[in-house]
Amino acid sequence: MELLQLVIGGLANGCIYGLVALGFVMIYKASEGVNFAQGDMMMLGAFVALGFGNSDQMGLPFGLAVIAAMVLMFGVGWGVERIVVRRIFGQPQFALVILTIALGFVFRFIAGSIWGFTPLVLETPFAGQNLRGGGIVISLADLVTIGVTLALTIALWAFFAFTKVGLAAQAASQNQMAAYIVGVPVMRINSLIWGLSGAVATLAGVLYATRGAIDPNIGLLGIKAFAAAVIGGLGSLPGALVGGLIIGVVEPVAGRYAPGELAKMSPYIIMLIVLVTRPGGLFSQIQMKKV
Amino acid sequence: MSLLEVEDLAIHFGGVKAVDGVSFSVEKGEVFAIIGPNGAGKSTIFNLISRIYQSTLGRIQFDGQDITASRAHDIAGLGIARTFQNIELFDHSTVLDNLLMGRHTHRRTNFVQDILFLPKVRREERQHRRRVEQVIEFLELEAYRKKMIAGLPYGVRKVVEIGRALATGPKLILLDEPASGLSVEETRDVAFWIEDMRRDMGLTVLMVEHDMSLVNQVSDRVMAVANGRTLAMGTPAEVQAHPDVMAAYLGTGAAA
Numbered sequence: 001m002e003l004l005q006l007v008i009g010g011l012a013n014g015c016i017y018g019l020v021a022l023g024f025v026m027i028y029k030a031s032e033g034v035n036f037a038q039g040d041m042m043m044l045g046a047f048v049a050l051g052f053g054n055s056d057q058m059g060l061p062f063g064l065a066v067i068a069a070m071v072l073m074f075g076v077g078w079g080v081e082r083i084v085v086r087r088i089f090g091q092p093q094f095a096l097v098i099l100t101i102a103l104g105f106v107f108r109f110i111a112g113s114i115w116g117f118t119p120l121v122l123e124t125p126f127a128g129q130n131l132r133g134g135g136i137v138i139s140l141a142d143l144v145t146i147g148v149t150l151a152l153t154i155a156l157w158a159f160f161a162f163t164k165v166g167l168a169a170q171a172a173s174q175n176q177m178a179a180y181i182v183g184v185p186v187m188r189i190n191s192l193i194w195g196l197s198g199a200v201a202t203l204a205g206v207l208y209a210t211r212g213a214i215d216p217n218i219g220l221l222g223i224k225a226f227a228a229a230v231i232g233g234l235g236s237l238p239g240a241l242v243g244g245l246i247i248g249v250v251e252p253v254a255g256r257y258a259p260g261e262l263a264k265m266s267p268y269i270i271m272l273i274v275l276v277t278r279p280g281g282l283f284s285q286i287q288m289k290k291v
Numbered sequence: 292m293s294l295l296e297v298e299d300l301a302i303h304f305g306g307v308k309a310v311d312g313v314s315f316s317v318e319k320g321e322v323f324a325i326i327g328p329n330g331a332g333k334s335t336i337f338n339l340i341s342r343i344y345q346s347t348l349g350r351i352q353f354d355g356q357d358i359t360a361s362r363a364h365d366i367a368g369l370g371i372a373r374t375f376q377n378i379e380l381f382d383h384s385t386v387l388d389n390l391l392m393g394r395h396t397h398r399r400t401n402f403v404q405d406i407l408f409l410p411k412v413r414r415e416e417r418q419h420r421r422r423v424e425q426v427i428e429f430l431e432l433e434a435y436r437k438k439m440i441a442g443l444p445y446g447v448r449k450v451v452e453i454g455r456a457l458a459t460g461p462k463l464i465l466l467d468e469p470a471s472g473l474s475v476e477e478t479r480d481v482a483f484w485i486e487d488m489r490r491d492m493g494l495t496v497l498m499v500e501h502d503m504s505l506v507n508q509v510s511d512r513v514m515a516v517a518n519g520r521t522l523a524m525g526t527p528a529e530v531q532a533h534p535d536v537m538a539a540y541l542g543t544g545a546a547a
Contacts, residue, residue, distance in 0.1 A: 158406060159406070162405050162406065162408065163402050163405040163406060164395070164398045164400065164401075164402070164405060165402060167392070167395070168395060170381075170384075171381055171392050171395070174381040174382060174383055174384065175379055175380065175381050175382065177343070177375070177379045178379040178380055178381055178392075178455075180341075180343065180363040180364050181341065181363075181366070181367060181372070181373055181375075181379065182367050182392050182393050182395045182396070182455065182459060183364050183365070183366070183367030183368050183395050183396035183459070184364055184395060185362075185364040186364065
């Protein structure tokens with residue numbers, strides 16, 4: 001029972017890692033680089049939702065505040081690609097790494113100067129509500145987190161598998177030259193993907209905020225989410241989610257049954273094991289050729 | 292009026308004049324070949340026409356429209372398709388998906404219709420699949436329909452790229468060395484296909500090719516280029532007999 005309890009909480013946590021990891025993967029596929037500001041985009045998204053929704057701020061209804069925050073953060077992601085990232089197109093990958101680390105600092109500063117550095121709580125309709133049954137307690141926030149992640153994953157899958165724009169994005173991520181030649185506006189698609197990952201990060205931030213207070217440093221969670229993305233193979237959307245779930249579940253279980261500090265190290269230990277045994281990640285698209 | 296008109300086209304990379312004032316026009320229904328030694332600027336001309344490179348000087352007109360300032364992703368919609376010397380395919384997708392991606396500019400349904408998979412979307416999808424099946428049949432790719440590109444032999448990938456170009460429903464198709472790396476039999480197939488594209492599909496073909504037997508067999512006119520400039524233009528026989536062309540290939544009395 002205790003284990004089941006840990007696993008359910010871990011899955012909910014893992015969903016948040018997974019959602020941030022999804023953002024890493026989408027941008028990795030579009031811009032062929034890692035957006036190290038992804039965690040900070042999550043943080044900023046959570047604060048924007050708080051700004052729209054909390055009663056002492058703009059006081060919009062919760063659902064509306066979340067949607068407004070996602071729209072605004074879509075704009076932020078889109079703008080970052082359009083105004084900054086596009087200018088370093090063709091530069092070594094390292095340029096994007098440094099650029100996005102700097103962007104992360106900027107986002108933290110913006111959030112800090114608007115909302116301060118003391119932890120704030122996002123007001124949600126399901127705060128502190130629990131479901132009980134069969135000896136385990138599930139918080140409504142956990143349940144919502146798992147449900148929303150599931151729904152978003154299906155929506156993203158449908159978007160990439162069936163829509164004209166989604167297919168164009170897949171094409172552009174596989175071969176930009178070939179995408180251009182069949183008429184895909186590759187640059188416009190890249191902006192869209194950055195916007196989309198801003199919106200997904202916001203949702204992750206809101207879900208994170210349903211589980212506790214937020215401050216401008218929660219973006220550091222992005223490092224764990226990056227480990228999740230690497231475990232999944234960095235190029236695979238389902239892989240990112242699975243990577244997130246693995247880390248989410250292992251963390252609390254290790255915290256309960258293993259010596260103290262191991263829980264904090266566990267995400268990176270798993271990442272190292274995966275990198276050593278399957279260098280391409282669990283869901284690697286690139287298969288080693290058998291000779 | 293010619294289908295494609297290129298006037299005084301030039302592109303300079305720093306001090307290197309990769310293409311330096313080339314003019315030619317391709318008539319509707321013609322097979323036009325560009326030949327020349329390596330580094331002559333043949334592929335650069337293709338990249339200028341497909342708008343991957345921005346020209347320094349000159350003008351390109353296609354089907355009565357000035358495309359000199361068009362963007363690379365607008366070219367497919369105008370009716371120009373191309374293949375690449377080094378094959379640019381979607382490597383982690385199937386042959387069928389690569390060909391279907393060629394239909395991209397013909398998709399008319401919007402985001403919401405796509406997500407709901409409305410009857411209109413299904414109708415359109417069936418139509419795209421019919422077009423793609425025609426291409427598969429024409430190029431005899433039936434056996435590879437569901438195969439991943441990454442695992443296919445070079446010759447087949449080359450044909451898939453031609454297939455994707457045809458699937459876009461072009462008026463003009465640019466073939467960048469369609470026979471390079473192919474066996475004698477495969478090259479013969481390419482020659483037949485080019486003939487059929489012109490005769491049965493009413494396409495205009497502009498190709499860059501080194502294999503002179505293929506050039507002689509299929510092309511109406513040939514342009515020889517070297518160092519970014521036109522050396523000679525005319526029938527395949529005329530061009531090959533031209534003294535400048537012989538000099539460029541054999542290096543006799545090479546004058547800069």
